[in-house]
Amino acid sequence: MATKRCYYEVLSLTKSADSDSIKVSYRKLAMQYHPDRNVGNAEAEVLFKEAAEAYEILRDPEKRQRYDRYGHAGMDGMAMPDFGNADSVMDLFGDLFGGVFGGAGKGKGRRGPQAGNDFHLGIEIDLIDAMKGVEKKVKIPRDVNCKACSGNGCKPGSTPVRCKRCDGKGVVIQGNGFFRIQQTCSGCGGKGATITNPCTSCRGAGLIQEHEELVLNIPPGVDDGVNIRHTGSGEASRNGGPPGDLYVQIKVKKHSFFLRNGADLHCEVPVTFSQAALGGEIEIPSLDGKKIKFKLPAGIQSGEEAKVPGKGMPSLRGTRMGDLVLHVRLETPRNLTKRQEELLRELSELDHKHISPHRKSFLEKLKGLFGQSESDSSKDNKES
Template sequence: MSAKDYVEKDYYKVLGVPKDATTAEIKKTYRKLAREFHPDANKGDAKAEDRFKDISEAYDVLSDDKRRKEYDEARSLFGNGGYRAGGPQGGSFDFGDLFGNSPQGGGGVGDIFGGLFNRGGRQPQPRRGADVETEVTLAFEEAVDGATVPLRMTSQAACRSCSGTGAKAGTTPRVCPTCVGAGTVSRGQGAFALSEPCRDCKGRGMLVDDPCTVCHGSGRASSARTMQVRIPAGVQDGQRIRLKAKGAQGERGGQPGDLYVTVHVDTHPVFGRKADNLTVTVPITFPEAALGGTIEVPTLNGPSVKLKLPAGSANGLTMRARGKGATRTDGTRGDLLVTVEVVVPKHLEGDALEALEQYREATASDDPRAALFKAAEGA
């Protein structure tokens, strides 16, 4: 890549972030794109591999405050019309002259940005392991109180057969002659060059002539392992939990990736959930609703509680038992929301039927629908 191409390349557009994006926003976007286009997730897809390299190249510059500042200044001067092909007389313009190849000699303005372009010859850098995603299903009680569950994970790790070298047993890789083991090559024009991953060795710095039969020369292979993972109390259905450094192993001493666990929660035959509160529906009799009283209410994994039911309680009334809900992240608990449901008997006989008939006669003058008809007539 020439210096001209470099300053004209819009790294912000490559990552899809605005020019005033913060470092955290750039990192978040890069990680999302890197997972999507990573070669391990797109085996044999050349376009995805090229896209991954473009993303990595853009992140390499924009994630470094100093390099980003130099890049922005270079684009401001040379990439956005500060110097255009064709001078005032309509003659041709040699971009290379601007960067120090003029007949008069001297470094030109290229010396100002030399640190931005001359970054070749670095040793291969540690590579962070890929993030891994999995799912787990918890019982309702486990989600409320927290649980430790076994998770069987399959991720990429150093191939055990070749110890990560990628070479068949009894053979060794050789240094890549293109990048001389650096894993990066410098491409450019004149005195300026841009460092990018070596295409011949794909950034590894080594070439394998006799590849391992297990990993086929990649040095990476699928590895299965079972780990005990603590799911915190109060987790909700559909919640995504991040476990730092529990993902795939890194390369060349790089940090492991992260593990993301999406939690599914089974339903409960009695209790429901609203945020940090638990819910329960409790049936009551007509006399209890009319006269009031004390009712006993079950709780989740604990003793029952007694609540005072006010006289004249309507169907659907909700009361609160404080501290009997789900566990919050700070260790406190939400409430248990108790909704009463008046149970109407389907069959009455004997004294109960006679008593209810007497009640109906005694309250015949009280029409609960009178206000409804009055409001309807006035509408």
């Protein structure tokens, strides 16, 4: 991933910027780079999302303070809202601009209750965990409904009062005739009601941040890059809608010996010259620490592959087990003992008498090359 730009830099602001200038600056950029005005412009889309992310952090005093102190590192693992999701960007946008660009779309508009934000989380696991499946505990900071007020933001015993400005609709229509702009009511922030006696636990927000521990069941066979969705484990909705979802992206660490390719595991097996020639049983370590006995066929060549069926990875869906693919690497002996050298010299004599198929064709090619130049040139002359 490219280095993230500083949020203040993104919005062309200094660190002392007040909330109004943050809003103004974001509004300017959002107008400039809005997808509706830059159809098919990938660069504009990136800048639009970048500005939206910066705005989302800097407009929230708590997140801004955390960012000021720790920078982007402070935001890691905070499970950022999903900005890759056009809907959430549109929702954010809709809050600011009302209906200028024609609503949030997809029936997820401001009229109905909105789902909470999704969380995205990355988890790194070992290859063995990907083979056997694993339980991972994660702590997720997220806004949950305040228990003291059951999420309505009011001190127990009191209730929200219907907003007079919008008559409880949450939106106001401005302008007339052709240009009618629907805007979120500033009196109640779109909730349709105001709180006169706020809950002391959540200061009227209805939500508090908790670090909830979740046990994630990572299934056997999971591959690098797979996204697991936990429905309803995202952020609580701010206006009575369903909670968002949690997406966990799996990163499988590279193994020092086994290389994974889909359901198959690959590894390199060094064999001696005599093992390759004669064949025989060899022992190979398996991923789960056991030893696999494998019968090496006589005459296997360096670079040739041999398969141990069913000793690879399980597949995420279905029952098939992948294979273990052995890549044979012939090790030429070095630092020979006297006896080894004697035997090899003896063997060498025999090799001259019994020429192997590959060497035979190699020698024939050589012969052909030396005898070729004359016949080749005469052939060329005939053709031209």
